[in-house]
Amino acid sequence: MREGSFARTAWPPIVLGLIVLLLWQGAVMVFEIKPFILPAPFQITSEFVDNFDTVLAGVIVTGRNALIGLVMGTIMGIVVAIIAALLRIADAMIAPIVAALAVVPIVALAPVLYTMFGAGAETARQLVAALAVFVPVFFNTVKGLRQVRPVHRDLMRSYAATSWQATRVVTLPTALPFVFTGLRIASSLAVISSLVAEYFGGPVGGLGRSITSSASSSNYGLAWAYVLGSIFLGLLFYCAALGLEKLVSRRSGG
Numbered sequence: 001m002r003e004g005s006f007a008r009t010a011w012p013p014i015v016l017g018l019i020v021l022l023l024w025q026g027a028v029m030v031f032e033i034k035p036f037i038l039p040a041p042f043q044i045t046s047e048f049v050d051n052f053d054t055v056l057a058g059v060i061v062t063g064r065n066a067l068i069g070l071v072m073g074t075i076m077g078i079v080v081a082i083i084a085a086l087l088r089i090a091d092a093m094i095a096p097i098v099a100a101l102a103v104v105p106i107v108a109l110a111p112v113l114y115t116m117f118g119a120g121a122e123t124a125r126q127l128v129a130a131l132a133v134f135v136p137v138f139f140n141t142v143k144g145l146r147q148v149r150p151v152h153r154d155l156m157r158s159y160a161a162t163s164w165q166a167t168r169v170v171t172l173p174t175a176l177p178f179v180f181t182g183l184r185i186a187s188s189l190a191v192i193s194s195l196v197a198e199y200f201g202g203p204v205g206g207l208g209r210s211i212t213s214s215a216s217s218s219n220y221g222l223a224w225a226y227v228l229g230s231i232f233l234g235l236l237f238y239c240a241a242l243g244l245e246k247l248v249s250r251r252s253g254g
Contacts (some may be wrong), residue, residue, distance in 0.1 A: 019036035035220045047225040055229040058207040062198065063208070063233050065122055069129020070237070071192070074183060076130070077137030084138075085145035102135045106193055110200040123151040125206070132193035133186040136243040137179070144178025145171060187241040191234045207233070 021041045027033065028040040035043065049057060065234050080098075084091040106128055113124035196209025207230045214223035 030075050040225050043221045044224040047221040048142045058210045059233050061206040065125040066129050066194040068126045070133050070190040073130035073133025074137050078141050081138050081141035106196045110197040114201045125194050126199040129190045129193045132189040136185040138183040140178045140182030144175030147174045174211045184241045188234050188235040231238050
């Protein structure tokens with residue numbers, strides 16, 4: 001049943017993707033679309049295979065920065081969310097600041113951080129990713145921590161449960177789905193923000209810099225091969241977050 005359910009879920013997007021790729025290839029051939037406008041999928045695939053080692057090296061650099069930013073942003077988001085959920089006065093002070101951070105443009109922040117930490121360090125890219133991750137994790141965690149109904153709290157008090165027991169039995173299981181929703185959103189944002197930060201300086205390496213250098217040298221097929229590597233990296237992060245959610249839910253009996 002599970003295999004059949006997986007097949008029914010997986011095949012439709014796969015078939016749709018193949019149809020789109022074939023239409024894309026046909027449109028490029030029929031209308032003779034120039035590579036600088038839109039390369040053909042077969043050309044992108046060929047460049048991806050021929051330059052697999054360099055694409056993989058870029059994936060490793062960008063993926064490492066995104067992972068560090070994801071871990072940092074997630075930890076900070078959960079800790080600050082717990083403080084905001086416990087103390088109303090802290091929530092009143094923190095929420096506006098987080099809302100302001102949510103609209104800080106990466107194009108403005110990345111050059112400033114490169115100036116602060118040096119153009120030869122990866123720190124700026126990691127901090128940009130951490131900031132992008134922090135916002136959705138914070139808001140979703142706060143929402144989850146406040147989903148516990150008063151009747152459930154009253155029930156735990158009637159059982160003379162301690163604060164930790166009430167948190168472990170009621171609050172955390174209720175908040176977990178919201179935390180992982182924020183984490184799934186943040187997993188993709190970590191990759192995207194790391195890529196964007198690479199456009200504005202920093203060490204040579206990473207998918208963002210590779211896309212820029214390939215496009216500037218008119219090697220558009222290779223640039224799109226790096227874009228394909230970015231897509232795979234984003235999917236890897238999202239699937240890892242989803243797999244972690246399934247594992248924790250299964251162990252917690254959810």
